[in-house]
Amino acid sequence: MSLLAFIASVFLLCLLPAEAARSRYPPKSAVLNPIFGPREVAGLLGGSVTVKCFYPQTPVNKHDRKYWCREATRSCQTIVSSNGYVAAGYQGRVAIMDFSEQGVFLVNVSGLALADRGSYRCGLGLNNRALSFQVKLDISEGPNVPEEAELFYVELGGSVTITCSFGPDYASARKYLCKMEKSGCRNIIDTYGKVDSAYEGRILLSNENTAGSYSIMVTQLAWEDAGLYLCGAGVYGESGETKEVDLHVYEGTDVPQGKHTVLGVKGGSVAIECHYNAKERSSLKYWCKWRQNGCSRIIDSNGFVSDRYEGRVTMHDDPENNTLTIILNQLADSDNGYYWCMTDENREKKTSKELKVVDGEPGLTGEAEVEASVDGQAHLACSYPCKYYSYEKYWCKWTPTGCTPVEASDQGHPEPSVDCNKANKTVLLNFDHVASTDQGWYWCGVKRNGVYGETRATYLRVSGGELGGKAGSGSRGEVSPVRALGVPKKLISTHVVQRHQVPARFASLSCSASPSSLVLALVSVGGVLAILATVFAVYKYRQIKRSDLVSVGSYHTNISMSDFESAKEYGASDNACMTATQETPIGGDEFVSTAGEPESTAEAKKAKRSSKEEADVAYSAFLLQAGVVAQGHGAEGGGDAAAPPEHWDGRM
Known part of the structure; x- marks a missing residue:
């Protein structure tokens, strides 16, 4: 028996809250009468009274009969x-206005x-x-009528x-609404911050x-x-x-309001849709927290x-x-709460939505900020998963x-890929020539059938030049302003590529820092090469006329003795674009220098030289100087050349 009593008590306890809730909130059937x-x-x-009656604004109701009757x-x-129609006895003292x-x-x-006391309808x-x-x-027979x-x-x-309104006497009193x-x-x-949970x-x-x-x-x-309800000032009772x-x-012509709770992930975005009446298209619309x-x-x-x-x-x-879509991205925990879609029309619907930010990974990914220089290049990338493959x-x-x-130039996507699940896709926004007005926020997003979906924001920071306007506002100008003669200063294009692909425009130049420095270096090197070719032709012509006959075995040839000297002794480089450490040493240990009387040896060599050899030395020195000039231009273009010996004095 005790067990049955316990079960019955639990059952009654379970029913009490439900019954209280039902008494607290009347069922729909109790308020169906429109x-x-x-x-x-x-x-x-001896006075008068005016009764105001409301009805739904449907076309049928507007033209239907309205009446005032007394219950019998x-x-x-x-x-x-x-x-x-006016009943007898009420002629001249009753009227109805629709x-x-x-x-x-x-x-x-x-x-x-x-x-006249009684019940009417x-x-x-x-x-x-x-x-x-x-x-x-x-x-009432008294002087006052209850409000x-x-x-x-x-x-x-x-x-x-x-x-x-209760007058200035209650300006500092507690204000409240109770049911x-x-x-x-x-x-x-109330003004103390208390709000009923419902x-x-x-x-x-x-x-x-x-x-x-x-x-x-x-x-x-x-x-x-x-x-x-009662609205009041002070304390009720x-x-x-x-x-x-x-x-x-x-229940009238209901305007759909959608879900009352919207979920978003940290770092992601939400699109909140609000509906409004077609009659209120011109009214001010705003969104508030x-x-x-x-x-x-x-x-x-x-x-x-x-x-x-x-x-x-x-x-x-x-x-x-008749919809208003609000997009909010870069979501954080502080964005949790209730948001209202509002208008300045009193009769318009005010929509409330609850935003809940949860842990998760956003679908769109990319850099939060990209830096670029004026007249430089900038590339904004936005990667999306396969679930957005068919979206715009x-x-x-x-x-x-x-x-x-x-x-x-292209907002489509590449050919359908069978292995879509193995690689994310990327949407690129490319700036070939960045201007100071390009600084600001850029959004990449997806949508389908005109309905906006997820978005992601990237801030483009531009250095150099004069930045006009507020930096955070993105200069509030057009993205692609029309230039003189209709030729845009910068080219902006959007491409959809595989993440693992590298467009050709991203390839770096190996021997130049920028296109302008590359052109300067090429022109300088070309001029030096032309001078060297002329000098070499004159040199060979004069060398043939002054050459000695040398016998090597059974062969006879005209070879100048200076040809046996290595240009490496004077620091010349065979490759102007290669550093000395990148040259391959050959016979590095072949020649062993011995101490003792270097000056006398040099003097002996000098004594043996003829006038023709001295001329060869002069031409070799000229060649060496031209090589140093060529290497200097190569160094400006990014190459490193070997310098001549520190104490070289033109001796051979």
Whole structure:
């Protein structure tokens, strides 16, 4: 028996929260009636009263019959209708006015008498269709009439703004909004920072400019949000003043709002889509981050971008589909929270989305920053996985007013690859001649069927030249400004290549630092070679005329004795582009120098020389000097030449 009692108690405990939740939030069936009006109105004896009734703004409802009737035992007797009918006894003191564009009609009753007390209904169509709302009318004989509740009639999923004012005496008092329930008034939000968990991220309390006044905005209204509220100053039931607010939620032409929670990975991006009514295309649209004491604006349709989000956020408006897409990249833990899509129209929907940043790897990868020099080259790479293979890829330059697409010669992809899973693909943005105005943020991204997907931001930092404008703004100019005569100064192209491929334009030059220095070196070397060719021709001509006959075995030839001397003795290099350490030594140990009387040996050699040998020495010296000049130009182009012996004095 004890076991059964334990199980029963557990079962009851499980049911209690659910029952409490059901009583706390009325079911949808309790608020399905789309007609809404005041629950109770009061008027002074002999005075008048006006009843406001709301209905959905559908084409049928706009032209349907509106009426005001008094409840009887089994029926509701019509007093006045929009068809022109007025019941006897009410002639001249009752009128009905329909404002179909606002979805509301008014019933005015004057000459009130005590007999007018009772239950009435304002409705749509026929009296027995049940498309009506019950209103209790009370007649007061006193000098004052109790204040009626302010009515708010809001579409399911929409938003409402409630304004409350209690005068300067309550400027420093606690402001709050609570919802009436059987157990009392449940606090929803107050100026102390307390927010009910069911309203977190979708309610906002803001102080107005007038002392003692404040406004409360609630978004994503659900069925359970309907009911009677109190906005007040002070403490409910103890001190201060209150004002009744009656909120009704109806199911109308719902504008889709998408998912309320969006997930993003650290370092990645999210695209948040907001829907708006076609009637509000021209209104100001903005996106802000929700906090308990306000909603900090991040970006708006007029070009404003918060400094903290520069280069990270952009807004795309699609009037044809009535959608607004917000893209935020470079996600971090600090980006967690609730974000609102807002407009400056009070009747427009305010959409709330929760952003959760989780651990993971972004799909698009690349360098966060690339440095380049003015007139130099820059290459921005963005790699994407195979899941984006069929997506459209793009590069654009970020500005506060949007992301301007970069004109590309090829935004397609190579031929389909069977081994796509083995290698990532890369989208390249190449600058052949970087200008100072190119500095800024560049985004690579993917999209499909006009729907924006993941993005990645890279900052191009340009050094040299004068950088105009704010560095972080990317100069806010066009990516490819039109030059004089229609010839662009720089060439920008986008190519999709395999990651392991290296384009030819990335190949480095082996013997030059830059194209300009290479041309200078080639011209200098060419001039020196022309001089050397002329000198060599003259030298050979004179050498033949002064040559000695030398006998080697049985052969006779004309050879100058100076030809047996090695040019290496004078530091000449056989390859102007090779350093001395790269030369292959031949017979390095073949000649052994011996100490003792080097001067006498030199003198003996000098004594044996003839006039012809002295001429040979002079020409050899000339040749040597020309070689040194050629090597000097080669050194400027990046080559290293061997220097002549330090104490060379022209002796052989």
